[in-house]
Amino acid sequence: MNAAIAGFGAGPVVRLLKKYIRFARGADDLTVAEKVYAIAGFLGIVTTFLLIMSIQTVRLQNSYRNMQASSAAAAINSGLVNASIYAIVMDSRGIYMSTERAKVKEFADGILKRNHELAEVMKGWEPTVRSEDFEQFAALKRRIAQFIDFRQELVRRALDISPAAAREFGDTEASSTVRSRLNADLEALQRGYNERIREADGLAEQNRYAAWYLFMLGLAALVLAALNVLVIRDSVLARLLDIAQATDRITTGDIRSEVPHLRRQDEIGRLARGVRNFRDAVAQVFELEQLEFDLSKQRDAAMAERDAFNDKYQVKKWQLSAAINSMPQGLIMLDGKASVIAMNSKYCRMYNLPETIKSGSSLEEILLHRVASGLFSGDIKAYLSAILVRIAKREPAAYEIMLNDGRIVKIFERPMDGGGWVSVQEDVTEQRQKERILERTERLLATVVENVREGIIAKDARSLRYLFINKAAEQQIGMSRSDLVGKTARELFSPETAELIEKRDQQLLAQSQQLEPIVDTIYNPVRGRQVISWRRLQIGSHGEDSHMFVSMIEDLSDQVGTAA
Incomplete structure (x- = not known):
């Protein structure tokens, strides 16, 4: 392996070392990269040592802090x-x-309280x-548990038996033994922590030496950085300034301007030759x-168009915005990822949204604000998941929700062409309140009408x-309301009785109301001959859907028969 390195890399390394030696003697045949790399190499070595020393210093500091913290905590806890x-x-x-039980109770409570504090x-x-x-701590913990149990038993004897029994229990060799062993365990643990404090002092001394090493390495790194700045300034920046000035002259049209440093063999020379080529190309630029x-x-x-x-x-955007806000x-419109495409001011006011929520915001941001303002208490993730499913399936929906402040909002959801989702939401709180009031009123009216003694027919x-026929009218006529509702008088009564009823209807049309009772004799197919007294009202007017006749009927047949 050494032979391979010698055969492959020894030659270039030796040549580079010779170039550095010639540079140290005054020759200037190093490239800018070689100069910068040399300084950067030394700076990297110093930085590596600096990093190693920093890690060592941090390790020493951590060890010192841990020892100091544990020793301080042990001292405090030992004192407690x-x-x-x-x-x-x-x-x-x-x-x-x-000798008094009250005093015994007071001291016993103190022991129980301090037992708890000790634990x-x-x-x-x-x-x-x-x-x-x-x-060592486990041994101390066991001694403390024995001490607490012993004092618990002492309190029990003092309260349940007598102070003398407690004193007899406490003045024993076992009590003294527990106390002396407890003190011995505390002293042993404290000696260990005192030894750790001395070790921490040694670490502090090592940390001071490491700090001096860091200072020296930092100073060396600073010197190398300053040297790097000088090399960059003299070998790069000054030359680049000359070339930049030549480039400025060329860009102003002076294509005969000379380019400096063409004969240099480093990166500056290559840049100068590139500027010369640029100068030659400027002529073509004019063409x-x-x-x-x-x-x-x-x-x-094209820009005007x-x-x-x-x-x-x-x-168009303004017109659409005005229409939406009107x-x-x-x-609110959402895209396929539940991000807001558009929403109007009514929607923002409905949920008291801040100005920061606008087009581009997500539906999740709106729901988070509604949660913060108390207008949403559901599962945000589940709600968003359901919305995304409906968007994907393009399923329209219509439903009502009740906000936490009591408002009722009716929601219509529809998919949009090209993907996305639009929701129109309306506050129907007042409408629903009116409907409930109307429903209660109708229920009250129906209850009253059903339970009055007079027969009422609409x-x-x-x-x-x-x-409509109430219960009293059913009893008077002798027919159920299912037999009467939807039919006319001619379908239920004899022709003579039907003509009389229609005659009274015409009179009511002319008078609007007949509050004075009218007594008539009619023939009922079920009850036979009946004498009735009726008062009539007209509700609404001609041409209205609510135009009705209301009759209030009283059967006088029994009274007439008694009088006869």
């Missing part, structure tokens, strides 16, 4: 554990010395423990100027066919 243990021991002594401190300490300290002038005239004509077409397009309904004034 000692303080909690001391407070629990003091409360235990309070139990031993108390929480250990719980918060555990995530910060390093792996090498975990065994093309007339052709360019003709093409310019044609281009101007384009501008005229654009003006017509803008007018609609009383909200309108008849179409044009066809004279019965439209």
Whole structure:
């Protein structure tokens, strides 16, 4: 492998080294690229060392910070554990010395509270423990658990039995042993953290040396960068300025202008020779100027035609926008990807959309704004998926939705030619409210009419066919409303009775209303001879669909028979 490298690359490398040596002695036969590459190579080496030292410095800093953080957390938690243990021991002594149950209860509550605090401190300490300290920490954790269990039992005896029983339980060798071992575990763990603090100090010293190395490497990189700037300025920029000035003279028409640095063998020389070729080509440019002038005239004509077409397009666009914005309904058009093609101002006001949402925005942006403003609470992804499916299938749809603010919006969706989707949306809240009010009114009216004692009959004034008969009228006539509705008097009664009813209809047409009761005798095919008293009203007028006769009938047959 070494032989291959020597055979293939030794010659060019040696020649390049010789050129660099001659350049150092004062010769100027290096190309610009060779000069820049040499400086860049040295700069790359320095930068590599700088990167390595930076990584090492960062590693040292991270190790230092981790050690400091874990040691500080251990010191804080160790202090909290000692303080909690001391407070629990003091409360235990309070139990031993108390004779009143209230005082015993107060100290017992303090022990339970601090037991909980001690357990929480250990719980918060555990995530910060390093792996090498975990065994010691586990031993300490077990001691703490024994200490807490012991104090829990002491509290139980003090409350359930007596303070003396608690004192007897607490003043034992087991209690002293748990406490002494707990202190020993804390001291052992603390010694380990103290050793880590000394290691962190050593890392800090190493970090200072690394910082000096970084400074020196950075200074070397700065020197190489300055050297690179000098080489670029003297070998490239000054020469390029000469060539640029020659190029400016050529572009102004001075085709006899001399081009400098033609004899150089580096990139500057090649550029100079290229400028010379450019100068020779300028003459040909003059020949093309007339052709360019003709093409310019044609281009101007095409641009004028384009501008005229654009003006017509803008007018049509304005007219379409005005028509859309004049609609009383909200309108939105989407393309096949649910992006907004157009929407009118009514739609924006309906959902209180900001000015940032416009043509080009997505339907998802609109839904997100509606969620933020409380006007949409559904699943946005599912809603968009359903819209895209309907767009793909070109399925029209019509439905109503209720917004979270109580408004009801009726939506008509239709596919557009060429793909896409248009939705016309109308706020029908007031209409639906009126319909509900009308429905309640009709229900109330029907209930009242059905339960009055008088018979009530409604008849179409044009066809004279019965439209409505209440329950009282059914009982008076003796026929069900299914037998009466849709028929005329001549289809139900004898000719004499039918003529009398039609005569009263003509009188009502002339008078508009007959509020005074009229008593007539009729012959009912079911009830026979009947004496009735009726008052009549005319609703609407001639030519209206709602033109009706309303009769309020009272059967007087029984009264007349009793009087006779």
